[in-house]
Structure formats: structure tokens, C-alpha cells
Amino acid sequence: MTEVLTRKQEITQAAAELFQKKGYPSTSMRDLAAKVGLEPSSIYSHIKSKEDLLSDICMNCAFEFSKGMQWVLNTKSSPTVKLELLIDLHLKMAIDNPSSVTVFNDEWRFLSPDVKEEFLELRKSYESLFKNILLEGRESKRFSINNVDIVFELIIQTMTIFYKSAKKHPKEELKRQVTHFIKEAIRQKLEVRN
């Protein structure tokens, strides 16, 4: 039973690596078969379609991010700490499964319409919860944020460095620099009274 899961997971993992390297549309099932040492048609004993592989990878990441967000919210910590925990979450996702997260980020537009709709709903919910933390931080005078939508996107883009450069820099260094960069960018300057 674990044997079946393992085989399918092995294929899915190999697919994630190929989708990352070559992109989803130009990865062929023959590429994938060669990578896992099977004949092309044999792949279909384990998975339903090429489309399903992409769905599995993207939706899995989406759920992991949602779960991570719930965990962060449950800590009931300050906006500053929540933001730090979210940076950790994005780093952890990138370190644990770099291929899947890259595919999740760059190849989701090739999802079939149905799955894409579900995917975008999850993402929208995640974005909304993230922005709430930024708003909370602004209202409590911890963050200096003029336009929450723009700053949210800036933070998200900033964190993509985790999987675009994960190999080039040590994990802890990356975490320190990114956290510092983001926190300084939105730091509330206290007025100095003379």
C-alpha cells in the first residue's frame, strides 16, 4: 500500500522537477517516463493524465500554504511576529520542495479551467488573510504602509528569492537578509521629540 503511494509520489516528484526545468507545456510524458525508467504508456498505470500531475503539484502547495497561514494565525502573536512567521513559512516551503514551489508559482496558469478556479480561490483567500495582518500592523502603528495592495505584492515578490536563489545562498543568511529587508521597508519611523 505504501508501495503504491511511493511510486506515484516518485513520478509526481520527477514531474515537478521536469516542469520546473523545461516548463509544463514542453515537458513530454516521454521525458517523464525516461526519467522514472518506464515506457511512456506505463506512466498511465499510476496517474490519470499529464494535467493531473500539474494539479496535484499546484494544489498540494496551495493547501500547504493555507495550512501554514492557519498555523500562523493561531499563534495569535503580534503582526510583526506573524509577518516573520510567514516569511519563515515561504522559506520553509521553498527549501523543502523547491521544484514544486516553483511549479506552483510559475506554471499554475496551465491548470485546466476547473482546477484553476479552485486554485485561484485558495490563493485569493491566502492573500486576503495576509493583507489583514498588514492592515492590523498598520492600525497598531507598527507598520508604515501606504498602499496595502502594492506592499503586499512587493513582499510576495521579495520572497520569491527563496526559490529563485535558494541554491546560491545559505538558508539562514537568506532568512536574515530577507526578513531585515522587508521589515525595514515597512518600518514605522517613530517621531523624535526634542
Added chain:
Amino acid sequence: MTEVLTRKQEITQAAAELFQKKGYPSTSMRDLAAKVGLEPSSIYSHIKSKEDLLSDICMNCAFEFSKGMQWVLNTKSSPTVKLELLIDLHLKMAIDNPSSVTVFNDEWRFLSPDVKEEFLELRKSYESLFKNILLEGRESKRFSINNVDIVFELIIQTMTIFYKSAKKHPKEELKRQVTHFIKEAIRQKLEVRN
């Protein structure tokens, strides 16, 4: 004579829009032909190959960025002003030709090996000049930058918001927010003497 150029440019522009929307590998010459109102084979009266379209788009952007960098360096202004001008440059590129810049950023990996090599050389040179400005700012105590390589990548990633969100926000608002975000992120905190 301008007629010839115009027709080719029209096709290249249409290609950029399709490559952006569907990705290079899954854009077919039949898609492109339909978009410009020709039969598939007629495209080849104006361009040499699908590959050449991608090369034109990517290399053109690369040269424009290089030219922009030279212009900025020639101002011989302070690192702070140079950084602001580079942010303007990235914004201007994204506004003037959003499709091409997106393709330049996301689809260059599909360039043929020869062109890719040339492309990466141009990019490496651009990165090097950009980092020099950051170093200059750090040495003159204007920027607080711990790891130049990481901060460079953070800034570049930050600026991708220009073409990922150009439609969602007014240009001037985007420029103000992004410039503020980056400058605060690397701002040198002056020590306060009591």
C-alpha cells in the same frame, strides 16, 4: 521600406503578446498567424523562425536595459539618484512594452543555446553595473547593505511588480510606492547622539 519593417514589427508584437499569455512553447505559429490575419506558412515570408521571434524580443529588451544603464551611469549622479533612475528605467520598460518585458523575464530560458549565451552575458554585465552602484552607496554610507548579492536580487524581484501589476495600479502610484519600499529597505540609519 518602412512598410516591411512595420509588418515584421507587427508580427513580433503579436508574438510577444501570445508568448506572454500562453508561454513560448505552447504558442503555435498557427495561433500567431490567426492573430495577424495570415495563413500559417505566410508568416515565414516575414520572419525566419519561431525561435527568431523569441530572440528578437529578448535581445531587444536586453539592449534597451543596457542602454538605459549606460544613460544612468553617464549622469554621474549619487548612488541614491542612480538607484532612483534605475527604478524609473524598469518602470518605463514595463509601461512601454509590457508583453516584451514579461517575455524577456519569463521566457528567455527557451532561447536557443547560442542566443541564450549572448543574452546571459548582457544580463551579467547589467547585474555587475547595478551591484557596483549598490557597493558605491554602501561605501559612502548612504545604503545599509549587508549582502550585496542578496539585496540586488531582492531589488530586482521587487521591481517585477511593474509588469506583474502594471494594470492594477496607476503608474505614478506604483513608482512612488516601489521607490519608497526599496529606499527604506536599504536606508542607512543615522546614529542619534544624545
Added chain:
DNA sequence: CCTACCGATCGGTAGG
């Protein structure tokens, strides 16, 4: 998990 095979689509050419 394999052999054999399918219809569809691809980038591109010949010839006018």
C-alpha cells in the same frame, strides 16, 4: 508494466 498504435498538432518547406 509493455507492445503496438491512434488522431491531432507541431514547425517548417516547395512551388507558385
Added chain:
DNA sequence: CCTACCGATCGGTAGG
């Protein structure tokens, strides 16, 4: 700029 067409490759199925 079009008609006609090519070989290659695609995702996937039938049948065992």
C-alpha cells in the same frame, strides 16, 4: 501571400 504538404512529436488508449 496562398495551397498543399512533410516528417516529427504529442498525450493517450487497447489489449494483454
